[in-house]
Amino acid sequence: MTTTVSASPDARPRRISRRWVYLIGSPVVRPVKIGVSDDPEARLDDLQTGSPVPLVLMWQVHGGQRLEAALHERFAAVRTHGEWFDFGDDDPILTVAEEAEHLGYGPLPVIPLPRQPITIAPQPAERVKPDTVRGRLLAALTEGTAAPRDLAALVGVDRRAVYRPLERLVSQGHAVWLADGRLTAVETEATAPALPKCRDRVLEAVRAASGPVRQKNIAQALNVASGTVSKAVSALLVAGLLTRLDDGTLTAR
Incomplete structure (x- = not known):
């Protein structure tokens, strides 16, 4: 479910762009994208094509490039790269929407982060070396499902650095994201009994x-x-x- 809001009636009078400023992210990883588009749902489809994790359109409001630029400037300290931002433990929807409301763009929504079904993985494409970070993560996942933060602690890496190797494991078919934000290892006929x-x-x-x-x-x-x-x-x-x-x-x- 996507939250769509209109300009706040209390905002100071001005011409507001009809282009959408959107928030796109995933229920299973923290970084979110603050962008602008005439059609956020079409933009979601474009981004999903190259993403190893499920993406959802989390929030949108009319505001155009002016609002997008203001939000990028406001959250520059938590920018990871390009138009992607990591808000840590803060709710990205409420954080961004609250700032947009402060700037005069729409009321504040209160909705939970949407969840997606399980992401189906392909057959494993290559063997993972056990003495690498990916190998240690995969070994931890064979013990059962786990959240990224727990996996980072288990293998001794920074929690912000654990997502890239996890995404590699998913894209190569060694693991899958679950709807509750955890991961589990993929078992094949070659590696596990029925x-x-x-x-x-x-x-x-x-x-x-x-x-x-x-x-x-x-x-x-x-x-x-x-x-x-x-x-x-x-x-x-x-x-x-x-x-x-x-x-x-x-x-x-």
Whole structure:
């Protein structure tokens, strides 16, 4: 859903351009674009073509190049490159719209950041070297889904520097963005067993254990990726075939 506003009736009288100033961004990465266009939705389509993450039209208001230039100048301190800005933990819609309202362009909208469906990844295009930042990120993702900030902390890189290698992993088919802003690794037939077969092996391993067993020990015993075992365990818990005890260990019912 896009917020569209008109010029504020309290603004001082002047001729306002009918060209749209827009805010385009993604529900899964922080940088947003402040631009101007006669057709923001067509501009969104153009930008989406070259973007590895889903983009949405977040906000728009009549104002033309005058308002665009004013907003660029106002937020120059958080510019990342070109017309892209990173507002950190601040809501980009409210931040930009509030400044536009202050300049006399439209009332302040109050809407949540829109969410997009899962981004489908292609088959992995190339092998990722394990001793690189991308390799460490991918290894972390095999343990389960995670947000970019958490991944940055896990592999020891600045959170602002984690997006580019993550976008590479997505564009190469090694990971996908989820609708809640987290990522997960892509499993292929060549790298992971079929989940139903894995569930059977996990259940058999837990039943064969002499007592409660930890999930990581199951993965080691079966020589299966921890992320795959985690998904199998989740399915078995939902099905009522396994029980997770207070100490985190698993036992068969």
